[in-house]
Amino acid sequence: MSPNRAGHDPRACDQRLTRAFTFLGKRWNGVLIGVLASGPAGFAELARAIEGISESVLSDRLNELARLGLITRTVREGPPVGVSYQLTERGESLMPVLDDLARWAGENLPDPAA
Incomplete structure (x- = not known):
């Protein structure tokens, strides 16, 4: 099969897209970034804001986001x-994408609460 205009096999998934959804598809990563878009928050505040996340998973996800340079952890x-978490510039750069995804979901996916 011949490559398309972008030089890719039209049946092959872009590896960048695969990496993005491997990260964003990991439960809670995108949601945590979205919550932190409102500003710095402590662990307990994040746990209350994200219904259904366990403390151990929250801790794991925060560590992963910090390791990737998307959030900072500050000890007061x-x-x-106290400890607070906030988005880095790199984390904030995801917000336009997450905002677009949220808008698309609102327009195209059924509301499970309805």
Whole structure:
């Protein structure tokens, strides 16, 4: 089969798209980034904001997002000692994509609560 205009086999999935959905398809990653778009938040605040996420999964996802450079973890000296998370510039750069996905879902996917 001949390649299309972009030089790709039309039946082959773009590897960049595969990487993006491997990351965004991991439960809670996109949601966490979306919640942090409103500004810095502590662990307990994030746990309350995201219904259904366990504390261990939240901790794992926050560590992964920090490792990828999408969020920062800041420890505030106490008492009491506190930790907050916020998007980095790299994390904020995902927001237009997530906003577009949310808009598309609102227009094209049924609301499970309806």
